[in-house]
Structure formats: C-alpha cells, structure tokens
Amino acid sequence: MRTKQIVAVSVLGVAMLGATISASAHHAFAAEFDSNKPVHFQGTVTKMEWVNPHAWIHVDVKGPDGTVANWAIEAGTPNVLYRRGFTKESLLAGTVIVVDGYQAKDGSHRANGRDLTLPDGRTLFLGSSGTGAPYENDPKAK
Amino acid sequence: MRVRGNPYVFVMTLAAVPIVAIGLAQRSVGQTASSNAKSESSAKSAANGAAPKTAWGAPDLQGIWSNVAVVPFERPKQYGERQFLTEDEHQKAVDALLKRDQLPGRDSRESQGKDIRGTEKDVARAYNEHWFGDKPTEVSYRTSQIIDPPDGRMPAYTPEAQARMKKQKEYLDALLQGTSGGKPGPISPMRYQPPPDYNLDRMNRADGPEDRSAEERCFLDRLPIVLAAGPLTPDGRPVGSFAGEVRIVESPESVDFYYDVGQGSGFNRVVPITNRPHLAKDVREYWGDSIAHWEGETLVVDVTNFTHESDFRGSRENLHLIERYQRVNPKTLRITITVDDPTTWVKPFTFVQELRKNADKPNMVYEGGCHEGNQALLDMLVNTRAAEKLFSEGKGPDPAKEDNASGGGAVPE
Numbered sequence: 358m359r360t361k362q363i364v365a366v367s368v369l370g371v372a373m374l375g376a377t378i379s380a381s382a383h384h385a386f387a388a389e390f391d392s393n394k395p396v397h398f399q400g401t402v403t404k405m406e407w408v409n410p411h412a413w414i415h416v417d418v419k420g421p422d423g424t425v426a427n428w429a430i431e432a433g434t435p436n437v438l439y440r441r442g443f444t445k446e447s448l449l450a451g452t453v454i455v456v457d458g459y460q461a462k463d464g465s466h467r468a469n470g471r472d473l474t475l476p477d478g479r480t481l482f483l484g485s486s487g488t489g490a491p492y493e494n495d496p497k498a499k
Numbered sequence: 500m501r502v503r504g505n506p507y508v509f510v511m512t513l514a515a516v517p518i519v520a521i522g523l524a525q526r527s528v529g530q531t532a533s534s535n536a537k538s539e540s541s542a543k544s545a546a547n548g549a550a551p552k553t554a555w556g557a558p559d560l561q562g563i564w565s566n567v568a569v570v571p572f573e574r575p576k577q578y579g580e581r582q583f584l585t586e587d588e589h590q591k592a593v594d595a596l597l598k599r600d601q602l603p604g605r606d607s608r609e610s611q612g613k614d615i616r617g618t619e620k621d622v623a624r625a626y627n628e629h630w631f632g633d634k635p636t637e638v639s640y641r642t643s644q645i646i647d648p649p650d651g652r653m654p655a656y657t658p659e660a661q662a663r664m665k666k667q668k669e670y671l672d673a674l675l676q677g678t679s680g681g682k683p684g685p686i687s688p689m690r691y692q693p694p695p696d697y698n699l700d701r702m703n704r705a706d707g708p709e710d711r712s713a714e715e716r717c718f719l720d721r722l723p724i725v726l727a728a729g730p731l732t733p734d735g736r737p738v739g740s741f742a743g744e745v746r747i748v749e750s751p752e753s754v755d756f757y758y759d760v761g762q763g764s765g766f767n768r769v770v771p772i773t774n775r776p777h778l779a780k781d782v783r784e785y786w787g788d789s790i791a792h793w794e795g796e797t798l799v800v801d802v803t804n805f806t807h808e809s810d811f812r813g814s815r816e817n818l819h820l821i822e823r824y825q826r827v828n829p830k831t832l833r834i835t836i837t838v839d840d841p842t843t844w845v846k847p848f849t850f851v852q853e854l855r856k857n858a859d860k861p862n863m864v865y866e867g868g869c870h871e872g873n874q875a876l877l878d879m880l881v882n883t884r885a886a887e888k889l890f891s892e893g894k895g896p897d898p899a900k901e902d903n904a905s906g907g908g909a910v911p912e
Contacts, residue, residue: 385715387619388705388879388903391886393896395617408872409763410717431875433630434762436865440738441632459622461878462895463885469625 386459389431390469394460399476400428402452407435407445414448414470416456430456430470550796550826555751558796560824563864564832564854565737565744566726567637569596572850574643574651582651583640592638600634619679623906633738635728639853644725646835647849656813660843664813666695671904674703680902690899699810703904705883708876713810715876717869719766721809722786722802723820723836724758725852735858744857746864747832754791754798757864765867770800777803783816785809798824814840830856879903 400416412432417425432438448454457472474480551559569592578584584592615621643651656664673689675681680703690704701712708716729742737744743760756768770789778788788804802820809815823835832854839847883903889895 385623385701385705385711385879385904386625387622387901387906388711389875389882390622391882392617392619392622392901406872409867410869410873411762411875413872413874431625433626436759436763436765437630437632439863439865440736441630461885462882462889467878469622471624471626 386469389461390459390467391462392459394462394464395458396460396468397455397457398428399453399455402448402450402454403427404450405445405448409436410434412438414454414473416454426466428456428466428468430458430468430473432470432473551829553749557749557751557793558798558826559749560747560754560798560826560832561749562859563744563746563857565731565857566728566742566852567635567731567855568639569635569637569728570639570641570644572644572725573653574645576650576652578642578651580649580651582642582646584638584642589638589640593636596638597636600636619902620906623902633730635742636730637728641851644850644852645848646851647837648846653812654844654846654848657841657843657845660813663696667700670694671700671702675902675904677900678703678902680905686897686899697807699808701904703899703902705879705903708880711876711879713808714761714764715879717764717873717876718808719785719867719869720758720760720764721811722768722805722818723811723822723838724760726760726854731855731857735856737857744864745854754800759864759867761867761869763867763869763871765865777801780804783807787818787820794823796825800824811838812843814838814843817842827853832856 398418400418403415403417405415406413412435414430414432416428416430418428419425433443438444453476455472455474455476456468456470457474458468458470461467553559553561645651645653648654670689670692672681673687676684676687694702698709699713699718701715702710704710713721724743724745726745727742729737731737743758743765746757746759748755748757752772754770754772756770757765758768759765766786768786768789770791772791772793774792775790777790778784782788783804783806785806785808787802787809789800789802791798791800793799800820800822802818802822805816805818807816809818811818817840819839821837821839823833825833825835827833834852834854835849836852837847837849838844883898886895886898886901890897
C-alpha cells in the first residue's frame with residue numbers, strides 16, 4: 358500500500374529526485390490519434406490481440422441507430438500488462454467495457470484506450486496492487 | 500520509458516541498503532528504517548553471504564535482476580564529490596519520492612497546472628496510470644550513478660559532439676515551431692529538409708518510417724542498458740511499468756543476457772568468454788562486438804564496433820564500453836560500466852547500477868518481438884496522410900502546425 362502521509366518536499370529532496378521527472382513514452386500517439394476526436398462509448402469485447410509493442414482490444418459498439426461497429430482500441434504493452442496481473446482471462450469476449458480515448462485521424466474505428474473501465478466504474482486492474490491513480494484513493498477524483 | 504536522455508535514472512538500491520526493499524512501506528507510515536549504507540566499506544560489509552558459484556566453479560550471475568531504487572545518473576552539484584547520502588538526506592529524498600508518487604499524473608488531465616484535455620499532449624500520454632504500474636518507492640543512498648569523474652557528472656562533450664548535437668536539436672526544434680510544443684513562428688523551411696544526422700528521435704514529421712523514432716520503428720533497445728526503477732512484490736516479482744529486467748544465463752563458454760525492457764523492445768545478447776580480438780573495424784553491429792573474460796569474481800565485457808544507428812547520450816559508432824559484472828552478495832548484482840568515446844566526450848566516465856535478484860518462482864521474462872504487431876508505425880503514417888488530406892479539403896487543422904512529437908510522460912512534465 359502506498360503511504361497516505363504527505364510530506365513536505367524539501368529542497369534537498371527535489372534536487373535528488375528532480376521535480377519534473379517523466380516516464381518517457383516511446384510513442385507519438387498524437388501522430389496517430391486526433392485530439393479533436395475524443396470518443397467515449399460502451400462496447401462488448403470481441404477479441405484481444407496480445408501483440409507487441411501494444412495489445413489491441415476489439416469491441417463491438419452499438420450506435421444510437423442500433424447498428425454495430427467494431428472498434429480496435431490500442432492498449433498497453435503485453436509484458437507490462439502481464440506483470441500488472443492483466444491476463445488473457447481479464448478481458449474475455451463478451452466483457453462489457455467503457456472506453457474513453459481519441460479516435461484515429463483517418464476516421465477509422467480505431468482509438469487509443471486512454472481510460473478503460475468496467476461499466477460500474479471499476480478499473481480493469483482489479484487484482485493488482487494500487488497504482489496511486491487518484492480515483493483509487495478518491496473515486497471523485499476522476 | 501526509457502531513461503535514456505532523462506538526467507534522472509531509476510536504479511536499484513545496492514548491497515549497501517539491504518533493508519530498504521521491504522522497509523519502504525513501513526517507513527511510509529512513519530517508521531524509520533535503519534541504514535548502514537553510507538560508504539563503500541559499509542556496502543561491502545552488508546553482503547549477506549558469499550556469492551554463489553556455478554556447477555563448473557564460475558561466479559554465478561544467473562537469475563532475473565531488476566532495479567528498485569531511484570538514483571540520479573549525474574550527481575546534483577550540491578554533493579560535490581560525496582558518493583553517498585547521509586541518513587537525513589536519504590530520508591528526505593524518500594519523502595520527496597513518495598510525495599511525487601501521490602501526484603495525479605495522467606488522470607489529472609493537467610500538465611504544469613494547465614488543463615490539457617483535448618490537446619495533442621493529452622493524446623500523447625496515451626493511457627491512464629493503470630497501464631503503467633506501480634511507481635518506485637525506494638531511493639538509493641548513492642548520490643549519483645556516475646562514480647567517475649569524482650564529481651559524479653558526465654565529462655564535457657567535445658566541440659565536435661556539441662556541434663553535432665546542437666544541429667540536431669535545432670532541426671527538431673524547427674519542426675516543432677508554430678505548434679503547441681514549440682516556439683511561435685511560421686512552419687520552418689527545415690521541415691522540407693532531411694535531418695542533419697541519421698534520425699533516431701521523435702521528430703514532428705511522419706513523411707516516412709525514418710522520420711519516426713527508433714522506438715516507434717521497433718529498433719530494439721541499445722547498449723548500455725540502464726534499467727529504470729520499479730518496485731518488487733513481497734514475493735519478488737517486479738510490478739513497475741517499463742522498468743525492465745535482465746535474465747542472465749551462463750555456460751562455461753558464454754554468458755547470455757536477455758533484456759526484457761521497453762514495449763516489446765527486449766533482446767537477447769550472447770557474450771562469448773574468449774581471448775579472441777575484436778572484430779575488424781569495418782564490421783559493425785547494432786549491439787557492438789562483446790567479448791568477455793573473468794577477472795577473479797568479476798565478469799568483464801568489452802564492447803566495441805557499434806553502428807551509427809546505436810546511440811548512448813550522443814555517442815554512436817565510436818562508443819566503447821567496459822562492463823564489469825559482480826555479484827557482491829546473493830541478492831545484489833553490481834554492474835560498473837566505463838564509457839569512452841573520444842569523438843563525443845573529452846574523457847571517459849564510469850557509472851554503477853546495482854540490481855536486485857528477483858524471485859526465481861513465480862517469475863518470468865517475456866519475449867520482445869516489437870515488430871510482430873507494430874501497427875502503430877503504419878497508423879502514424881496513414882493518419883498523418885489522412886490529416887493532410889483533410890487539411891487540404893479545409894476539413895481539419897494543418898498537421899504541420901500540431902505537436903505530433905513531444906509529450907507522453909506518464910506523470911506531469
């Protein structure tokens with residue numbers, strides 16, 4: 358468990374750790390997905406591709422007119438997902454998930470999976486230890 | 500993540516800090532973990548048992564190893580030539596790290612206090628933090644990974660290297676000009692020129708595969724491997740995000756390193772134990788030519804003959820590494836690497852990583868194979884073409900004026 362203790366950052370501590378550390382992503386998602394096309398929908402998983410460097414989750418999404426479209430959602434990298442306790446059994450076909458992300462620039466049914474949750478709001482990493490994400494600590498923070 | 504290019508590198512605590520691995524959780528709720536790790540001598544005395552040997556009598560480096568503690572690559576200037584933190588300094592650094600772990604990061608949809616929802620930076624960040632895993636909670640007592648020069652800082656770049664790197668930076672900056680990630684101004688004419696050097700960076704252009712970064716093109720990770728820090732579970736499994744692990748397997752004739760790093764960019768490296776000379780100068784290899792020998796308890800690996808597609812902090816084909824692997828105790832592998840390239844730095848430098856043994860069971864390393872499903876590279880090219888078409892039809896913004904290159908940290912930049 359993570360500490361709930363908030364300790365004042367000392368000048369020393371900042372010097373040691375750096376105030377602006379970022380985990381460098383390897384991927385220019387903005388070249389692929391469109392910040393002007395946010396998507397938010399509920400879909401039913403049809404399959405999951407466990408491929409490097411990114412897994413892809415395929416979901417059927419029913420539109421307002423009742424037609425169903427299959428979307429491909431770009432997800433994290435398999436070795437990291439495995440270590441997070443996310444296995445092939447975590448997202449079986451038929452599972453309903455909520456996707457919050459951005460659509461591909463070419464308008465195809467592809468999106469990045471910014472947030473993926475179950476319909477009741479639970480995260481997909483139920484079996485893993487805490488990540489420190491704010492809504493784990495405070496559901497309202499999301 | 501890769502830590503390359505980031506001055507703060509996450510490396511595990513050493514033999515000097517045997518208590519920290521399991522101590523941080525307790526420490527975070529107010530207890531004070533003891534430490535005996537303030538000097539090299541205490542580091543040595545902390546060894547809890549003799550390092551094991553293989554069946555044929557060689558030092559046994561085998562197993563899965565990872566980093567658990569944060570330590571800057573270069574030493575903050577305030578520490579001068581001091582290699583280790585005091586107890587008080589260490590505690591403050593731990594407190595600062597734990598406080599930083601509380602930052603909301605991706606899910607705040609903020610960067611430096613600004614709401615970034617709907618921006619290129621928001622897209623670049625890709626996922627919420629659940630994808631990335633637990634954050635490091637330990638801090639090494641080392642003030643820096645670099646132990647030589649004595650000030651713990653990288654030596655100066657040669658004038659030649661400075662000119663080379665400046666030119667590349669100017670080019671990358673020019674391609675970001677006029678976007679949210681660059682300086683104000685019109686689209687630079689440099690956008691229509693080739694890069695000054697073989698490109699390995701994320702540049703703000705996607706005219707062809709070689710415009711994209713080495714990682715996006717699934718170039719596998721490059722030497723020297725500097726593992727980021729991530730926590731271990733109580734049963735010895737890593738749960739960090741892209742921190743990475745290395746599995747070592749030995750035979751009497753060779754030592755095999757499998758690096759499970761990055762996003763499928765892991766690779767296998769078989770190093771022969773041999774007296775043969777290095778390959779001829781005109782034979783170049785992506786991971787260089789590694790030859791090893793034992794010096795007492797230490798495996799010494801000499802690596803040369805890199806290609807121009809290698810890159811370590813600005814050093815390319817002239818990189819020369821001398822890696823020293825020593826199992827200082829059953830749970831700690833110390834890797835001391837001397838880096839030399841007279842065309843890049845005015846003198847060599849040496850840095851240390853100390854890795855902690857993971858559990859043999861239940862634990863695994865996972866195959867890389869980045870190319871197997873790298874749809875993202877194709878998507879970047881296809882979608883940039885689509886964006887250009889939409890722009891030409893008056894239906895979308897000019898992709899040249901968008902930041903499609905920078906950003907993407909899992910925590911606020």
